[in-house]
Amino acid sequence: MDNWLLYILVVIAIGIGWWLRGRERIKQAETLGPNYYNGVNYLLNEEPDRAVAAFIEELEVNQETLETHLALGGLLRRRGELEKAVIVHENILAHARLEKEDMLNVKLELARDYLLAGLLDRAEELSITLSSEKGETLRESRKITLEVYEMEKEWQQAAEVAQLLAVGDDTEKYEKAISHYYCEIATDHLGDGDYDKARESISKAIGHDANNARATLIHGKIDIAEGRYEDAINTLKRIRDQEPVYVPESLDSLVEVYEKADLPTDDFCEYLESCLEITPSISIVLTLATVKREQIGDEAMAKFIANHLKRNPTIRGLTQLIDLHVDNTSGVAKQNLTILRSFAEALVADKPAYRCHACGFELKKMAWHCPSCRDWATVKPIFGLEGE
Ligand SMILES: [Zn+2]
Numbered sequence: 001m002d003n004w005l006l007y008i009l010v011v012i013a014i015g016i017g018w019w020l021r022g023r024e025r026i027k028q029a030e031t032l033g034p035n036y037y038n039g040v041n042y043l044l045n046e047e048p049d050r051a052v053a054a055f056i057e058e059l060e061v062n063q064e065t066l067e068t069h070l071a072l073g074g075l076l077r078r079r080g081e082l083e084k085a086v087i088v089h090e091n092i093l094a095h096a097r098l099e100k101e102d103m104l105n106v107k108l109e110l111a112r113d114y115l116l117a118g119l120l121d122r123a124e125e126l127s128i129t130l131s132s133e134k135g136e137t138l139r140e141s142r143k144i145t146l147e148v149y150e151m152e153k154e155w156q157q158a159a160e161v162a163q164l165l166a167v168g169d170d171t172e173k174y175e176k177a178i179s180h181y182y183c184e185i186a187t188d189h190l191g192d193g194d195y196d197k198a199r200e201s202i203s204k205a206i207g208h209d210a211n212n213a214r215a216t217l218i219h220g221k222i223d224i225a226e227g228r229y230e231d232a233i234n235t236l237k238r239i240r241d242q243e244p245v246y247v248p249e250s251l252d253s254l255v256e257v258y259e260k261a262d263l264p265t266d267d268f269c270e271y272l273e274s275c276l277e278i279t280p281s282i283s284i285v286l287t288l289a290t291v292k293r294e295q296i297g298d299e300a301m302a303k304f305i306a307n308h309l310k311r312n313p314t315i316r317g318l319t320q321l322i323d324l325h326v327d328n329t330s331g332v333a334k335q336n337l338t339i340l341r342s343f344a345e346a347l348v349a350d351k352p353a354y355r356c357h358a359c360g361f362e363l364k365k366m367a368w369h370c371p372s373c374r375d376w377a378t379v380k381p382i383f384g385l386e387g388e
Pocket residue numbers: 356357358359360361370371372373374375378
């Protein structure tokens with residue numbers, strides 16, 4: 001679709017160039033520049049690079065033709081032809097005497113090209129220059145600068161720019177993002193073993209979004225790292241009331257802390273059961289079954305999983321159930337169960353386990369920052385037969 005649009009746009013644009021000049025001439029047929037024929041020829045030969053060059057040469061940039069140039073630049077960017085989009089936008093800036101507002105818009109477009117093309121230094125420089133402007137230009141330039149800092153993982157700088165954007169209707173959106181920037185910073189400090197700084201950052205994350213389950217998860221991990229096991233348990237259990245869909249993300253830490261603290265697991269089981277009432281997640285079922293295994297034995301554990309599967313069938317649950325039976329079977333039955341298991345495993349092997357609720361992008365691993373729409377905490381586990 002975009003291909004046709006590009007072709008039509010270039011042909012029309014070259015035509016407009018010819019017409020604009022033709023208005024001042026009598027014999028229009030004789031005024032068709034060689035670039036017009038060349039441009040069309042390049043398009044027919046599928047040489048879009050040369051067609052774009054012919055277009056730029058043929059159609060002078062001025063107030064009248066600006067929209068056409070911008071449309072071509074925008075179209076090239078949507079098609080992912082970023083280098084050509086940069087050429088079109090740079091050409092406008094180099095050759096046009098435009099009104100100030102139009103000039104600023106073209107610069108914003110160019111900064112977006114740079115950003116998408118991964119030319120982060122240029123995108124940062126241009127967007128920071130534009131942030132000396134006012135109104136919409138200022139706001140749009142800040143958004144570009146913010147994206148640059150996110151891509152460069154300059155979280156502190158990102159937090160500062162996002163704070164300037166967190167006004168009016170956008171307050172909640174940017175406050176949530178700032179909370180995640182501090183989660184990123186806290187995770188780095190935790191990795192470096194600097195627990196004081198990690199705590200400081202996580203307090204800021206909570207300050208910007210008190211219901212950020214990820215902040216709670218990291219908080220719990222800091223508690224574990226510092227040997228504050230009971231605190232860790234109390235912290236991690238808050239996720240159920242914040243965003244129960246993220247409870248599966250905290251299960252490894254909870255199992256770890258109960259083991260390290262050597263605490264009785266009764267209240268852990270109680271907590272997991274209460275989570276299951278809210279979120280019928282197979283990860284929670286399997287953790288609960290594993291924790292209970294010692295007390296209740298394999299048979300009761302298999303029964304427990306099977307009961308859950310009747311209500312919420314999942315392939316992951318089925319493979320776990322097969323594993324439990326394989327151990328207690330022999331001969332042909334064991335062989336058949338093993339084959340069944342490999343079938344079940346193959347069914348989910350390449351299936352995504354997470355989906356972004358904002359843009360629909362699917363992932364195999366959990367990500368707090370959607371790689372597609374770049375929103376925060378929109379990726380959640382997929383529930384159903386092939387997922388949780
Ligand atoms: Zn997304």
